[in-house]
Amino acid sequence: MLTQDKTQRNWKPIIKEFQAVLGKKGVIERREELITYECDGLSSYRQRPNVAVLPRTTEQVAAVVKICNKYSVPFIARGSGTGLSGGALPIEDCVLIVTSLMRQILNIDLDNQRVIVQPGVINNWVTQAVSGAGFYYAPDPSSQIICSIGGNVAENSGGVHCLKYGVTTNHILELKVVTPTGEIVNLGGQVPETPGYDLTGVFVGSEGTLGIATEITLRILKTPESICVLLADFTSVEAAGAAVSDIISAGIIPGGMEMMDNMSINAVEDVTALNVYPRDAVAILLVEIDGLEVEVKVNKQRVIDICKHNGARNVTSASDPEQRLKLWKGRKAAFAAAGHLSPDYYVQDGVIPRTQLPYVLKEIESLSEKSGYKIANVFHAGDGNLHPLILYDNSVEGALEKVEEVGGEILKLCVKVGGSISGEHGIGADKRCYMPNMFTKADLDTMQFVREVFNPKGLANPEKIFPTPRTCGEAARTVTENNQKFVGVDRY
């Protein structure tokens, strides 16, 4: 086969070494088999890796990383590939380390509420493994039936239940990590709050730039005695936003509090035919209340009263598991449903202080009008985490660039009102050009210095998180310290 490797690297000895560690089946090198790995959930960027390896153990990951170091080959870890910011996107001339064979739950310690998993374990499996005993794992990204815990750690993933229970970083006790130089270290400990610097906290959300977590100790929680989901139906987004503020101000912390606008509601109803969301609502709120039965009963009534006080036309509730699941199913399908509204969509992820919700939504509306692109809104309303879905057609020349520009305007708006350019999807390849909007050069330099502590040769997931001098989206060359040339990703 004709090699298209522009860097003229001789992969043969490298692959031979990988095979010695992983066997022939653990090393994927045929181009047609590598297609699977050329993008993650941010499908507008594609780049085929030169080789993908599938280790099964910490030692195998360490051996692979040591080989990468020996040959100065960049490597990128990939879990289920569902990330939305291109964190697992290959770069040209790289090895993809895929954790999909590392799917063992290594230990369940109910007494101490801890579960140890390999990184390829699917998020939802953790809850499934402990739910019989009355426990669950709280962080629940919409993709929880397919995304991996390793990916969740890399992106510090959130989810519907993170309003009350915190994002991934709040649920990680200890990590066994293969550092970018191939050493095996432990971060954190089996009890919360170990002394010294909180390197576990730095690692979680570092998007694979500080190494690969190969054993992850998760904190599990007791399943609440009672759960109730409310669906409130509003005739204006402002009214729904005001209800959100009032609920939080009343001291109620719902298990989850999500908002969907009319476009999202109808997209979901079109696709799922669930027939649960009112198609004529301008906005709906989904509010989950959990706790003791008596507590849920009281808080349910308080939330209903607050919603009605803010003009909700109707508030329905579901307590039995099947009905609750149905209400959430639409929300969890919202991104996929947007795909039916237009050939393509671009999910943005930004955070604003809750009090800025009405202002920001108005601004997004006017950005939509100005640009001519429809924007559907789905978001974690309780913590101000917006997910505008910008609808477009990628076959139209230049559309993606324009949409990215609109997305960028939304991020700048988030920063302007005191928010953040990412709530839970990470920075990855997609948003690094907006990092200077949020951080000073000194801030970014400090982070990069920390990266160099772990990742001195820059081999672990290069070209992610941190902006380079190049302008956003451009394919350009970056020369790293050790003169290894990396080429920017191609756009498809």
Add this chain to the structure above:
Amino acid sequence: MLTQDKTQRNWKPIIKEFQAVLGKKGVIERREELITYECDGLSSYRQRPNVAVLPRTTEQVAAVVKICNKYSVPFIARGSGTGLSGGALPIEDCVLIVTSLMRQILNIDLDNQRVIVQPGVINNWVTQAVSGAGFYYAPDPSSQIICSIGGNVAENSGGVHCLKYGVTTNHILELKVVTPTGEIVNLGGQVPETPGYDLTGVFVGSEGTLGIATEITLRILKTPESICVLLADFTSVEAAGAAVSDIISAGIIPGGMEMMDNMSINAVEDVTALNVYPRDAVAILLVEIDGLEVEVKVNKQRVIDICKHNGARNVTSASDPEQRLKLWKGRKAAFAAAGHLSPDYYVQDGVIPRTQLPYVLKEIESLSEKSGYKIANVFHAGDGNLHPLILYDNSVEGALEKVEEVGGEILKLCVKVGGSISGEHGIGADKRCYMPNMFTKADLDTMQFVREVFNPKGLANPEKIFPTPRTCGEAARTVTENNQKFVGVDRY
């Protein structure tokens, strides 16, 4: 006056520069005035600083730190000086940067549940400032009426309410920090979960080695509708420990759950004359239940039932604020009360998995018998955070060394059962020799590399957290990279 400065440093020009920034009143150089600053809460170590400075603003702190850099003078930040691990202990030949004039609450934003404070603000003042509006600041060290928020950030302080609500790091949104080189940077942001590496998390608990926080944005919480404190009286420590486990296993997360043994109970009763704790109890549990009134009512009964099922002789409860305060007052006075049991006491701080409680308490008892030193136990039972108080007489030659040895054995025991050498008091000067019991050389090296990112000249709080080659407690010389000689602390 004869200078005793062993390093022969000429302080005159340095002090002149400090005075130019802070005025004469902001610089303390007379030996008799410096006595106040020669130790913190770990009073068995003392070292007078050469000079103490009292800045009022971020810019003044930065200017002071820049002067320290110019003259390569080590500097140590100090809040209220209540820390128990010697984190604010001066070293010979150093400047103490005291934050006690930085006591302004800069901003209160109730809508977004945030308060911005200067580092010298006393922990309890935050709650006092927002309690009228129905809010409070959760982390509540026993010393909360005197300890400063800056110190809490440095030590990642805990407290009774941290079982349910998390320690300091969980309540910090943003930090304005003067780095060890005198730059002013912002870490984190006004919304939770900012992207990039979690440097806020690294800074909190870094004990002044990464810089000085000069503006701290705290998260405040809504005051619960109802609070009830239960006092359960047990005839064995094992029974009380089993009740703790059963309460957590039942899915109840109390606002706080504290255990005191017979010696502590009697010490407190002797000193406070509160007449609330049963003097013949082998152990008592204090359990605070908070939440909605209905929730508290149900959980209160559940906790009573669990305690009785585990052999509690009696369970009393207090719901009105005055009675509750009285029950907590004893617990908060426990350390001070230990001072009445013997001329001196040494507070240890370790963490164990909750399930190891009965085993560890037995081992502590046998350590006490073997060593001949009485040990009183007071602890945050809910999160396995032990505070054994080892009673001794410092006027007896060699007693402190022996007591430290016993304390060290307790820490090793904590590590052996999968716990930690510090729960909330930090490592400081006191425990750094035990860091290798918990961390590998690679782990510690990684932390030190991170330190060097922020603190390249090693001027910010040297000789803290990290063990040097010297054995524990010895006063020995350490040579830093830039050949600046630091001399170990003297023992008093």
